[in-house]
Amino acid sequence: MKYEVIESGGEWIVCSEGVELARFGEQSAALDHVALCLRDAEPGVDAVSLRVRYQARG
Numbered sequence: 001m002k003y004e005v006i007e008s009g010g011e012w013i014v015c016s017e018g019v020e021l022a023r024f025g026e027q028s029a030a031l032d033h034v035a036l037c038l039r040d041a042e043p044g045v046d047a048v049s050l051r052v053r054y055q056a057r058g
Contacts, residue, residue, distance in 0.1 A: 001046045003037070005030045007055040 005027070006013045012030035014021045016037070024030040034050060041048070 001038075001041060002049045002051075003034045004051045004053065005034065006053045009055075 002017055004015045006015065007027070010025070012024045012027050014024070014030050014033050021037075022030070022033055024033065038048060
């Protein structure tokens with residue numbers, strides 16, 4: 001399972017395997033969503049990775 005949390009235009013987008021799962025206004029809410037997904041996953045079935053991408057500051 002590969003999760004990605006992307007900051008874009010003031011929103012935090014949660015994706016898994018390239019598919020958008022949800023959008024949040026706060027980074028902590030996006031990370032909480034990923035944590036819930038991981039709690040529901042079957043242990044030991046897949047390796048898990050998490051990447052956080054921040055919007056470039058201008």
